[in-house]
Amino acid sequence: MDADQAQTLRRITADVPVAEVTLLEDRALVVRRGVVELPPGRSQLVVSEVAPVLVDKTLAATLALPRGAGPEVAELSEDLRVRSVSIRRWRVTREQDRPADLAQLRATKRDKQLALATAAARVEQLSAEHASIEQLLALTLQEINEDVSWGGQAAAQWGEQLDLLDAKLRELALEASRIKHANQLLTRELQDLQTLEAASSNPNSEVTAELTLELINPEPLPRKLELSIDYLVPGALWRPWHTARLIEPDGDQASPRVEFQCEGAVWQSTGEDWRDVQLIFSTERPSLGVQPPTLTTDMLRFRKKSSTVEVEAREQTVNTAGLGAETESAPAKSVAEEDLPGIDDGGEAIELRGRTRATIPADGRPYRVPIFSFESPAETALVCAPELDGSVILRSRQHNAAAHPLLAGPVDLVRNSGLVGRTSLLFIAPGERFELGWGPDSSLRVHRTLENLERERRMMSSWTRKPRRVTVKLSNLSPVAKTVEVKERIAVSEVEKVEVELTEASHGATADADGFVTWQAKLRGFGHESLELTWVLVVHDDVVGM
Structure with a gap:
């Protein structure tokens, strides 16, 4: 060279x-x-x-x-x-250099503002003219009084003058009222234009x-x-979004199935449009940094053991990340997790590629891009938890048949009639079974009552028994027989001086480790069923707070 x-x-x-x-979670890498x-x-x-x-x-x-x-x-x-x-x-700085739609929007806004200013000036002019006519009317009445005092007789002329002034006042007032009404409409249109301008504005404008x-x-x-x-670039992010479609059995199909689709909802207002691009959805969180947490001194102190035991009742939510992977050797079971994994899967980064190329304008609006989908056979059942809700919900259990995990996010529920609602989903690993609720059954009714029975205390005993009875009544308003899974709960003790006894339950039901009692209530057409549960809270005298 x-x-x-x-x-x-x-x-x-x-x-x-x-x-x-x-x-990424709050930014994007553009190539x-x-x-x-x-x-x-x-x-x-x-x-x-x-x-x-x-x-x-x-x-x-x-x-x-x-x-x-x-x-x-x-x-x-x-x-x-x-x-x-x-x-x-x-x-x-020049309007012609801005996006065409935004420039037209601002031009319309300026025209509306000019029309509003012109109308406001016209209202002021009418107000001044109205004040002048009122002053002229007052002077006319004063002159008529003077003429009457001197014996003047011109009633027809005076009436004509007064009618003319009164008609002019009415005309001015009517025109001012019309202009004020038009100004209210213009003000409302300006507010809508300002909202639309704020939504349409982006950095490149x-x-x-x-x-x-x-x-x-x-x-x-x-x-x-x-x-x-x-x-x-900042100003770009994504969140997982899912759609589940329940295909219910009919004459040709023996069992229900669920079609599940995972999508990425994308927002971006970076100032450049992404046209026909390949999107990669990552769960990395570089904003967290790599610095370890600062360690502080944890002080331990001793205190004398109290002769009483302070106990309080609390509501404990039993969280499950999934129902487990069902295999021939190990059936599905619920695994309780105290800290459920979030979008980043506990720090292990995941990358998902969009299934198709997408176009994402820089308008800050959400766009959903398909990532993957799968179809899974489902087990459906009618379930009811009367303590939480007096409805019978259609539940489906299926497994994640995709090679990727399902990240936590909202799920749109679709049945034969279309969109029926929205729920949320926690992290589901590949092969993991999970549940979805599809809304209440309108033909089933549930009524629950809780009765605190009389306390029992035996002579020379330091224990008090507090029995409680729960009654659940089910009614089927349809001619079709249905089976409902009813779930109630009893308290679970964590201290030795508080005990819980299940004394009686309909159909010999028992409680699991979390205190849940489950029945399979079979309701015939137009039938009903009554379930009872009696349990006792046994408290020692040393316990306070119960």
Whole structure:
């Protein structure tokens, strides 16, 4: 390369669109790719319509061989490189440089504001004219009084003058009322326009940015290369969103099944539109940093043991991350977790790729992109927890048949009639079984009563028995027989001086380790069922607070 080529800076053009975006919890990594024909010597390439909010220190550009290039293509030399890459930003001051829809919106807003100002000026003019007519009317009445005192007799002329002034006042008042009503409508339209303007505004409507790259080709012949530019931008995020469709059995199908689809809801207001890009959804959280927590001194103190035991009742939620993976050797069971994993799966990063390429405008609105889907056979049942809700819910149990976990997020529930509601889902591993609720059965009624029975205390005993009785009544208003799983609970003691005894339960039901008592109530058509549960809380005299 001679000295003239080294000093000449050629301007070249190339299309370097956004090809791939990796979405994190509160930011995004944008990758632009394009093929450029690089002439010998120094070249300058300008990439426009870049997000003005990009983080400057993350901006990087590299050159590589075009994808699909055969082995006969020579390798890149070390001197063939991107010498520099920088961003230039400037504020948009002319309306014609703003997006067309936003410019039209602001022009409409200005017209409305001008019309409102003109109407307000007209109202002031009418008010002044109305005051002048009122003053003229007062002077006319004064003159009529003077004429009457001198014996004047012009009743017809006076009446005509008064009627004329009164008609003018009514006309002015009516016009002012119409203008004020129109002003109220204009004010409401202006408020709507301001709301729409705020929703339509994004960084590129106020600030424009472009990238300037300086490229060096020391070879005597031009080279066709692939240019990659990547940078980090704020103002972009994603959250998992799911859709479950229950396919209920009919004449041709023996068992129900659930079609489950996992999507990523994407929001971005970075100032650049992502057109036909590959989205990668990541659960990494770089904002948390890598610094370990600060350790503090934990002081331990001794105190004398009290002769009494302070006890208090509390509501304990039994959380389950899933129902376990059902195998032939180990049936499904609930696994209680104190700290359920969140979107980042306890710190283990997960990457999910969008199933199709997507277009995400920079308008801050949510767009849902499909990630994966699966179909699973389901076990449906009617369940009821009368203490929490007096409804019978249709529940389905299915397993995650996908190769990826289901992240915590909302689930849209769809049945044959369409969307029936929305629920939420916790983290579900591949192969894990989980439950979904599909809403109440309108043909079933539930009534629950709780009765505190008389306390019992035996002579020369330091224990007090506090019995309670729960009655649950079920009614079936349809002619079809149905089976309902009814779940009640009793207290569970964590101290030795408080005991819980299950004394009586319908159909010989027993309580599990968490205190839940379950019945399978079979209701015939237009039938009813009554279930009773009696349990006793046995408290020692040393216990206070119960």
